[in-house]
Amino acid sequence: MTDKITVAGVSVDTRHWIGGERVASAGTFTDVSPIDGSVIGEIARGTATEAAAAVAAAKAAFPAWAATSRAERARLLHAVADGVEKRIEELAIVETTDNGALLRSHRRGVMPRVAHNFRFFADWLLTLEHEDFDTRGHTNHVDWDPAGPSVLITPWNAPLMLSTWKIAPALAAGNTVVLKPAEWTPLTASLLADITAEAGLPAGVLNIVQGYGSEIGDALTSDPGVRRISFTGSVPTAKRISASAAANLTPLSLELGGKSPLLVFADADLDLAVDLAVEQYDNAGQVCLAATRILVEEPIAEEFTRRFTQKAAGIVQGDPRDEATDIGPNIHPRQLEKIDGFVQRAIAAGARAVIGGHRKDGQYYAPTLLTDVAQDSEIVQEEVFGPVLTLQTFTTEDEAVGLANDTRFGLAATVATGDKERAGRVTAQLVAGTVWVNCFFVRDLQAPFGGSRHSGVGREGGNWSFDFYCDLKNTVTAPKGWKDHG
Known part of the structure; x- marks a missing residue:
């Protein structure tokens, strides 16, 4: 050598x-x-x-x-x-x-x-x-x-x-x-x-x-x-x-690992919430802190999904050396196989791919959003570490917190709401080392992380x-x- x-x-x-x-x-x-x-x-x-x-x-x-x-x-x-x-x-x-x-x-x-x-x-x-x-x-x-x-x-x-x-x-x-x-x-x-x-x-x-x-x-x-x-x-x-x-x-x-939630309440700034959700595809989804489980309050779920799909359509995937590229490849063929395995098993179990759900040329995986997923399903419970998000709905604040906390992980959580008091109530109940409210990935080395x-x-x-x-x-x-x- x-x-x-x-x-x-x-x-x-x-x-x-x-x-x-x-x-x-x-x-x-x-x-x-x-x-x-x-x-x-x-x-x-x-x-x-x-x-x-x-x-x-x-x-x-x-x-x-x-x-x-x-x-x-x-x-x-x-x-x-x-x-x-x-x-x-x-x-x-x-x-x-x-x-x-x-x-x-x-x-x-x-x-x-x-x-x-x-x-x-x-x-x-x-x-x-x-x-x-x-x-x-x-x-x-x-x-x-x-x-x-x-x-x-x-x-x-x-x-x-x-x-x-x-x-x-x-x-x-x-x-x-x-x-x-x-x-x-x-x-x-x-x-x-x-x-x-x-x-x-x-x-x-x-x-x-x-x-x-x-x-x-x-x-x-x-x-x-x-x-x-x-x-x-x-x-x-x-x-x-x-x-x-x-x-x-x-x-x-x-x-x-993480399987972090993004809780979107009906009183949230919807454009901000959509931006936060699409941001979870950063680094081809290879971010431990990524909020891969999107939980949306029922009355706004349809409109959120429509805006999310429209926003995600603008993602440029390709050579990471190109200034115009938004997300690049996944790290290794083995990781790509793992990602696709999670997605295909979820679809076989009844999940629906709103966008993506498939490989692209080389080591690139299409940004994916899956709906119709059960809380106890593999795709909701296990870390994928790729550009794959799930979307579930909730009707009450208590249900949202319950879904958010219902995994074996507790690395991070993100909350989108326009109600300051609600933000306080919800963040106090979330099991996570870091919680972001109406923002994501703001980190200071003075803060505890884990x-x-x-x-x-x-x-x-x-x-x-x-x-x-x-x-x-x-x-x-x-x-x-x-x-x-x-």
């Missing part, structure tokens, strides 16, 4: 990044672009050997990094952000080639957010404190101590942004990191390794091992030296990771990230007992 490949004019190293050096493997796996099915290159395929080496490098680097001052850690994270900003165009085109998401979104939103992730947690670190408090004359002082090497396992739908959402707070906290990027989208993680090296991040503080989770996952998550594991992905994989981590009582943060039920364990963001990546220590000091050394 060659050590480097060229992707849209950008040189990308195909090897792992371990202990500040590039490390090859005996085997490789093939990285394929979902845009046209072309082979991008052969990527180093990690084994338990490379995984163990990466964890060992993180362990070795941890004492010095943990002892590094907050100010210096923050400075280095800002230097990484500077490097990201200098290479936004390169990162954008490489990630679009690798995962098929829109180039314009990568340029204008996603890659700038990558830089922001580093800047936010660098700045937050410098303000992290808890006011001392008194207990019967004794002083309590809270510290956030670095916990240790952290294993971060990240998904393919927003590879670099979601990786740095974990990397940045882990490094800011004083932990060292082993990143395992998704095997379908490894390329921008490799570019990030170059950026961190150029920024001066010490060797071993960030390590990247590429490959299949089935081959290297257990070696990463079962090592007793690993003190934190953060994973974004599927529920079955999370269960395997949890079992692996249990032997060492390694704390976990899990952000998992899911309820099978949508996850724990919260990250702001102080919650540091609470997870650190060992909190309370020191209680008596007012007396000091000797005079004067």
